[in-house]
Amino acid sequence: MMTPVLNVDKPALRRIARGGAVLGSGGGGDPHIGRLMAEQELGDDKTVSVVSLDDLPDDALILPIAMMGAPHVMLERFPAGNEIPALVATMEKLMGREVSAILCIEAGGLNSVIPFIAAAQLDLPIIDGDAMGRAFPELQMVTFTLAGLNATPMAMYDDKGNGATFDTVSNQWTERLARALTIEMGGAAMVGLYPVIAGEIRDCLIKGSLSLAHRIGDLIETYGGQATETLASSLGGTMLFHGRVRDVERRLEGAFAKGSVKIEGQGDFRGRNVVLGFQNEFLSAEEDGRMLATTPDLITLIDANTGAPVPTDTVKYGLSVKVLGLPCDPIWRSDEGLAIVGPRYFGIDVDYTPLDVA
Amino acid sequence: MIRIGVDVGGTNTDAVVMRGKSFVAGAKSPTTPDVTSGAKAAIAKALEASDVAVDAVDAVMLGTTHFVNALVRRRDLSPTGIIRLCLPSGSSLVPFADWPRDLVEAIGGRYRLVDGGYEMDGREIAPLDEAQVLNAVAELKAEGCTEIAISAVFSTVRGDMEQRAADLIRAAHPDLQVTVSQEIGRIGLLERENAAIINSALRPLAVDVVAAFGRMKADLGLTCPVFFTRNDGTLIDTVEVERLPVLTFACGPTNSMRGAAFLSGLENALVVDIGGTTADVGEVRDGFPRLAGTSVTVADVQTNFSMPDVVSIGLGGGSIVNADAGRIGPDSVGLDLLTKGVVFGGDTLTASDVAVAAGRAEMGTHPAPAIEDLDGLVAEMDRMLGDVVARSRTSAEEMPVLAVGGGSVLMGPVVDGLEVVRPAHHDLANAVGAAIAQVSGEVSKIVQLTDDLDRDTAIAQVTQEASDAAVSRGAEAGTLTVLSVSDVPLAYLPGNNLAISVTVVGDLNLETA
Known part of the structure; x- marks a missing residue:
């Protein structure tokens, strides 16, 4: 019998959603609606067990569940509720065996809480880990890609009961084809992808992501506006900056919301200015041409008054903010990792320098 | 044209008489539990102080806190059923999610999901099933609902299905009132639905309130029309307030900002309204408040109807000072300032006492207290106001700060590097804002641009829809x-x-209104 790392009830889910927004690095969609959906599944009494990968046998089938598409659509058209059971049934048929546990593929943003809906519906545990350690905009940007694991077979279901499965030649192709189908399905759909057995992800899973999200949420609840310093010191990160937002510039390029946020220093940072660049997520923090941090390290904006994470799509002029830098999982700092999520992939013409946490 | 503006606040009811664009006279009277007798007294006093005869008044504009109070106190709310057009989507998150339990109980918490709704591009999720809708209404009615609200997925993109369902229900049940969500909220189904439910639950109260103000008008001998002021600083008539009371929810801060802009002649400014307990800061652009872009929480429920973007802090004239800790507020003596404040002979050190000691204000019956760290407390007060003003700004642009309200004496001459202006009659800014309200049309939707529909054409189309509205x-x-x-x-x-999103405003046409 597995001993859960965490038994997640409604208050714990709230903390995970809050922590998920911090790990979202400004993007990944607001976990709010996803949290409410998971709460509806949990009701008053149910809990979801978060378990360690170590407690699963090598041949246990693990299925990541996520929402793919535009977070904006999720604000209007909520899932029917039977997408996930349909996904899981389809994947079990394709894989020829039963799913033993649910996995969170993206611990940042909306997808930090979506797997809890699946776990509550199917009475399955969730593995304490993910494959990004944060939020990224495309589905091939996972540690599993580096480990040579395939996103397919993958299944996608919409609210009407339409389902599709994918068999592709690369994870990049899966992204392209699946993205196209989400549009036809009304802009958002539920997906089950990267079916894996426990034995193949022991080295490439980013372990502890959900308990980390929970801990972050707990620290914010406890410390409010002072949480940034505590988060930085207890998570091996650094408070990059403290100041007031003095300009927000936004533009649409392709299917991405890009732009920058200029922050004027306050307190110890008075007289200095920092510019954060974003593409859905914050990707760079630059001071006078010098990079303080870049992707894949996490750059998160925190409301200095409340400790609440501030997403790129709602950051406003005048807000007093702290900029939290957190180191990404070491796997992303390899040449292979930087090739798919490093600064140059996003068009930022600098070499990656690991976050200075000294 | 002669207008009377009335603001019913928590403590005082204010009334002003305006001739065209000039301030004629104003008066204050304590707010009464029945609301209308306080309003009646304030109007009578204001008229008496003016040279205006009762029969010369062209219109009365009211701003009232009736509806938000009913919701906060969970009183006078009617049992409401919500029908959501969404199936097969939507079951994963049902209505009343995240509401406080006592408010759900007060409203009944009944809902039905039926076929319908649109995708973001206007395709049908499913066609409307008339039998399903009528069946749902019959069931909700049998369970005790006297009001029905309707929501539909992406009804902000295409509103016709919601309207068809509402027409169907009205035809089958002439006794039922129906709220359609697109008339109230914006994108965000759950929040828009919440606003529609709240609106339905408040409707019967709105009918009573309109009737009470009608009696007040008759008692005063007024024969002119009465209007209510909306959250966005524009007007709705009594027929519409009976239908859409939720639109008047946040008129207080809006009227204060509009009034401040009008009284100062400054159309672009930050407005700081300081009362006894809080300081509320917002921004006016072209004389209208900047609206909140995201959801707004009212009585612990998330909604998304248009509300001014107001930042509040717990600092007002009655805020209690902890001199040892160097802290001011958020606790306040509130209404008891006139007995508890040191300059009024009491023994509680308040922000007003600090302002008097620092020479910023003259008030009270007793001398200012000696305060050891006066400079530190004044600096703390300035820091708090500076921070809230800075948070309310949307650009680095220089703009004046308009200080209004009884507690505005706390402010120094400069805040966050901006000049502070205290307009004449600033303590009646809310009632003035009500008196000068205009009429608006607002349309907000998602448009997919194509080769035949470029951005400018799309905006022009939406602007035309807003003008028509x-x-x-x-x-x-x-x-x-x-x-x-x-x-x-x-x-x-x-x-x-x-x-x-486009908002169009114009002056009230009294010929047709």
Whole structure:
């Protein structure tokens, strides 16, 4: 019998959603609606067990569940509720065996809480880990890609009961084809992808992501506006900056919301200015041409008054903010990792320098 | 044209008489539990102080806290059922999610999900099933609902299905009132639905309130029409307030900002309204408040109807000072300032005492107290106000700060590097704001740009829809101005989707209104 790392009830889910927004690095969609959906599944009494990968046998089938598409659509058209059971049934048929546990593929943003809906519906545990350690905009940007694991077979279901499965030649192709189908399905759909057995992800899973999200949420609840310093010191990160937002510039390029946020220093940072660049997520923090941090390290904006994470799509002029830098999982700092999520992939013409946490 | 503006606040009810664009006279009277007798007294006093005869008044504009109070106190709410047009989508998150339990109990918490709704591009999720809708209504009615609200997925993109369902229900049940969500909220189904439910639950109260103000008008001998002021600083008539009371929820801060802009002659400014317990800061652009872009929490429920973007802090004239800790507020003696404040002979050190000791204000019956760290406390007060003002700014642009309200004496001459202006009659700014309210039309929708529909054409179309809405609500066509246009590109989706919002305002046409 597995001993859960965490038994997640409604208050714990709230903390995970809050922590998920911090790990979202400004993007990944607001976990709010996803949290409410998971709460509806949990009701008053149910809990979801978060378990360690170590407690699963090598041949246990693990299925990541996520929402793919535009977070904006999720604000209007909520899932029917039977997408996930349909996904899981389809994947079990394709894989020829039963799913033993649910996995969170993206611990940042909306997808930090979506797997809890699946776990509550199917009475399955969730593995304490993910494959990004944060939020990224495309589905091939996972540690599993580096480990040579395939996103397919993958299944996608919409609210009407339409389902599709994918068999592709690369994870990049899966992204392209699946993205196209989400549009036809009304802009958002539920997906089950990267079916894996426990034995193949022991080295490439980013372990502890959900308990980390929970801990972050707990620290914010406890410390409010002072949480940034505590988060930085207890998570091996650094408070990059403290100041007031003095300009927000936004533009649409392709299917991405890009732009920058200029922050004027306050307190110890008075007289200095920092510019954060974003593409859905914050990707760079630059001071006078010098990079303080870049992707894949996490750059998160925190409301200095409340400790609440501030997403790129709602950051406003005048807000007093702290900029939290957190180191990404070491796997992303390899040449292979930087090739798919490093600064140059996003068009930022600098070499990656690991976050200075000294 | 002679207008009377009335603001019913928590403590005082204010009334002003305006001739055209000039302030004639104003008066204050304590707010009464029945509300209307306080309003009646204030209007009578204001008229008496003016040279205006009762029969010369052309219109009365009311701003009232009736509805928000009913919701906060969970009183006078009617059992409401919500029908959501969404199936097969939507069951994963049902209505009343995240509401406080006592409020759900007060309203009944009943809902039905039925076929319908639209995708973001206007395709049907499912066709409307008339039998399903009528069956749902019959069931909700049998369970005790006297009011029905309707929501539909993406009804902000296409509103016809919601309207068809509402027409169907009205035809089958002439006794039932129906709220359609698109008339109230914006994108965000759950929040829009919440606003629609709250609106339905408040409707019967709105009918009572309109009737009470009608009696007040008759008692005063007024024969002119009565209007209510909306959250966005514009007017609705009594027929519409009976239908859409939720639109008047946040009129207090709006009227204060509009009044401050009018009294100072400054159309672009920050407004700081300081009362006994809080300081509320907002921004006026072209004389209208900047609206909140995201959801707004009212009585612990998330909604998304248009509300001014107001930042509040617990600092007012009655805020209690902890001199040892160097802290001011958020606890306040509130209404008891006039007995508890040191300058009024009491023994509680308040922010007003600090202001008097620092020479910023003259008030009270007793000398200012000796305060050891006076400079430190004044600096703390300035820091608090500076911070809230800075948070309310949307650009580095220099703009004046208008200080209004009884507690505005706390403010120094400069805040966050900006000059502070205290307009004449600043303590009646709310009632003045009510008196000068205009009529608006507002449309907000997602548009997919194509080869045949470029951005400018799309915005022009939405602007025309907003102008039509304003005229149909009583604006004079010749006075229409476009108040705001915003278009936000939607990420993740190809095909250039724009969320376009347009608000058009105009003067009230008293011939047709």
